[in-house]
Each structure stands twice: as structure tokens, then as C-alpha cells.
């Protein structure tokens with residue numbers, strides 16, 4: 470190729486939450502960072518319901534917490550679910566303490582939220598170029614050394630960098646060059662979604678919650694984006710994709726009809742038909758994990774590496790958390806450290822991101838398993854006992870062996886993985902019932918007589934304790950920075966975050 474025109478320390482491909490986060494954290498460490506985004510922000514994106522880890526962990530570290538707070542996004546105290554056997558909705562709150570300053574998140578219009586993060590990256594010194602489409606990577610031998618891109622005038626250009634972070638999302642063209650994308654068979658769903666004005670709200674204090682409602686063909690999300698605007702999406706089996714394409718309007722109306730609570734909530738509402746919210750949209754094939762998350766000179770971050778399912782609102786958390794980890798690896802390698810080499814830094818990244826992904830994966834399979842409606846094709850196909858994922862060794866290997874260090878290492882294939890977790894759905898239903906009712910008995914979440922997981926094979930209690938550990942760590946880091954207690958490595962001989970959270974450090978002996 471022609472001689473490379475420009476040179477940077479880091480090039481970031483895509484200006485979603487992952488791209489803005491990794492670029493800001495590398496710029497904050499003093500590096501020269503170029504971010505290329507194909508679109509012009511603000512642009513529409515799905516993924517509107519956030520978790521506290523993003524609001525109280527990543528946002529303050531990025532320096533956007535106050536701005537996000539001032540934006541007037543609806544406050545989300547948790548999730549309300551019409552799920553499991555219970556016909557009445559129950560609520561899971563992020564915290565039980567009424568005055569917990571960190572026990573909430575927001576529902577965001579992603580057009581606004583992503584724009585805030587990108588402008589903040591710009592203010593922190595990132596060279597942000599919108600309307601620039603990345604076309605491919607530049608190599609020297611096996612090593613990625615830069616990118617080819619098209620500028621808004623249509624001219625092809627090149628830029629070099631010591632590290633390239635691919636944050637171009639679910640359609641990443643870079644991911645297949647780093648590894649192979651393996652799809653989940655369990656979560657082979659399709660999402661059809663649109664926007665409504667004047668839908669009903671849950672009663673206070675839950676009016677800002679996400680409402681997830683199971684119905685025979687799948688489940689709905691119902692996310693309040695303002696006092697009057699609501700994002701409504703139906704997640705159904707992939708076999709329905711053809712029918713949805715024939716008429717999205719007919720399909721949506723019939724799903725709403727099937728789901729009493731959503732029908733009631735939308736009874737007085739009108740669908741938005743203009744502007745960025747004016748069309749139905751579809752997403753499918755969104756549950757996958759790459760076999761590798763990095764190769765020399767390039768790292769996959771956020772959706773470019775993996776995504777599972779929207780029900781727990783984990784996408785933006787995983788995207789921004791992985792971006793912070795990737796920034797640590799890049800910053801450490803750029804600084805040059807005698808104690809840690811590139812492989813160690815990026816293996817730490819990949820291990821941590823996979824573990825967090827694996828936790829959500831296990832939690833999600835249990836959550837789907839809990840909703841045992843035997844007469845429904847959708848739900849009976851998603852029972853741990855008969856799921857197709859039992860034959861999906863390749864996928865399970867990517868998430869299972871490295872999920873919880875304290876669980877027995879994965880062996881024996883996917884069938885064994887699911888056999889060991891039989892009863893996790895029912896167990897989980899119990900835990901949620903206790904959480905939801907604050908000690909008071911709640912009926913109906915756990916099918917009577919359901920099996921329990923065998924603690925010798927899968928320790929559900931331990932799993933649940935470990936589930937939020939990284940999220941808690943992230944919030945402690947944001948709050949206390951250098952003053953926080955010493956971190957322990959996640960695995961023996963693993964690395965820990967440096968005092969400023971922007972690099973890796975060797976754990977004290």
C-alpha cells in the first residue's frame with residue numbers, strides 16, 4: 470500500500486460506548502488517539518436500559534457523571550418482571566437501602582448518551598472523526614499496524630498506530646480476522662422493536678424501571694425513555710423472522726395482543742412514526758462470542774467481541790467495562806513495563822472480559838429456564854434440560870471454563886455443563902423471590918418440586934455471591950481511586966488495576 474499518511478499511538482474503530490470509553494481512557498494516559506466513526510452522532514442505537522456499574526463506575530472515571538446526571542434521563546431503580554409462573558409482576562431493585570447513592574441507573578436515549586460520551590472523548594484530547602468508515606487493517610507480517618479508511622469526501626486513506634481497538638459493534642469486520650465468531654444456539658432470538666408515546670407507567674417508585682414481560686411467543690421489554698416516550702421490543706424465536714419481515718406492524722400488534730400487561734400499558738398509546746424513532750427495527754443473530762479477543766496489535770472490545778441477550782441490560786456495561794480493561798492493557802504496553810509483556814496484558818484483558826460475559830451467560834440461561842411454560846414452543850425450547858445448547862460444545866467452551874475460578878473447570882462438553890446446572894433456574898427464582906419481597910414470601914417464581922443444582926457440581930450460592938463482584942470493584946475504584954484497599958488478582962498470578970485504574974500492575978506478594 471501507499472505510504473501511510475498519519476501516525477498515532479492508538480486507533481479506535483467506532484464511536485459507540487466501547488469506542489468512546491477506550492479512547493478516553495487511553496487519551497487520559499497521555500497517548501495520541503484517533504477515533505473513526507462511520508456515522509455522524511447523534512445516531513440511533515438500541516441498548517437503552519443501563520446498569521449502575523456504568524453510571525457510578527465508568528461515567529465518573531470518564532468525567533461525565535455530572536453531565537449524564539443533568540440530562541434528565543429517567544431514573545431506573547431496578548427491573549420489574551412479569552416472568553416465571555407468577556401472574557403478578559415482581560420487582561428486583563438494585564439496592565435495598567433507601568438512601569443508597571449508587572443503587573440506581575438510567576434509561577437513556579442512546580442517541581443522546583453516546584453523543585455525550587463521544588464529545589467527552591473529544592474534550593479529553595481524542596481526535597474524533599465522524600463520517601469516516603474503516604475499510605480494513607494494515608499489517609506488518611502478522612502484526613496489525615494501522616487501518617485503511619474512507620474519509621467523508623470518498624478518499625481512501627491510511628493511518629498507523631501501535632494498537633488498534635476494534636469497537637465497531639456487532640457487525641465488526643475485524644472480529645473474523647482475530648478469531649472465529651461462534652453463535653449460541655440457546656439465544657437464537659429475533660428482536661422487533663418500535664417506540665410509543667403516552668404508554669402507561671409502573672407505579673412509583675418503579676416508574677423508571679424496565680418492565681420485562683414473558684408471553685407465549687417470547688418476552689417484551691418496555692423501557693420508559695421520558696415521561697411520555699417508551700421503547701417497546703418483542704424478543705421471539707428466530708423462526709418468526711420471516712413472518713415479521715412480511716409485516717412488522719401485524720407481527721407487533723399480534724405480539725402485543727398475546728401479552729396482557731403490555732396490551733394494557735399500550736392501550737392509550739400511539740406508535741411514533743416520524744424521526745429517529747419512527748420505524749420498526751429488527752435485530753437477530755446477536756448472541757455470539759469470538760474464539761479470540763486479541764491478536765498482535767489489535768483488540769476486540771464491546772459487541773465486536775461478544776454479546777448475549779438484552780434481558781438483563783448488560784450490553785453497555787460489558788462494552789464499557791471491557792473498554793476500561795482494554796485501555797489498561799494498551800496503556801501498560803505503550804508505557805513499556807519490564808514486569809509485564811504484551812501477551813500477559815492482553816490475556817488478562819481477555820480472561821476478565823470472558824469471565825464477566827460468562828457470568829451473564831449463566832445467569833441468563835437460568836433466568837430463561839425459570840419461565841417454564843410447558844405449552845409454549847419458545848419457552849419449552851429454552852429449558853436447561855432440552856436446550857439445543859447441549860450440543861454446542863464450541864460455544865460453551867468459550868464461556869464455561871473461565872466463568873468462575875471457584876467452579877470446577879469445564880470438562881465433558883456442553884451436555885455436562887447444562888446437566889450440572891439443572892435446577893439453577895428454580896434456585897434463581899427463589900433468590901429473586903426473596904430479593905423482590907424483602908424477606909416476605911412471594912409465590913409462584915419457583916415451580917414446585919423443581920430440582921436443585923447439585924452443589925458438588927455447580928455451587929449456585931457461590932455463583933450468586935460472585936456475580937456482582939467485578940461491578941462492585943468498578944464502583945469502589947471510581948469512588949476511592951488510590952485510597953481503595955489493595956485489589957486481589959482474579960486468578961492466581963493475575964494482574965490488578967494500578968492506583969489510577971488506567972494501567973495494570975503486578976499484585977503485591
Ligand code: FAD
Nearest residue numbers: 483485486487507516518603637638660771772779784785
Ligand atoms: P455499538 O454501540 O454498536 O457501536 C459501534 C459503533 O461503530 C457504531 O456507532 C457504528 O456506526 C460504528 N461502526 C461500525 N462499523 C464501522 C466502520 N467500519 N467504521 C467506522 N465505524 C463503524 N444493552 C444494554 O445495556 N441495555 C439494553 O437494554 C440493551 N438492549 C438491547 C436490545 C437488543 C435487541 C440488542 C441486540 C442489544 C441490546 N443491548 C442492550 C446491547 C447494546 O446495544 C450493545 O451491547 C452496545 O451498544 C455495544 O456497544 P459498542 O460500543 O460495543 O457497539
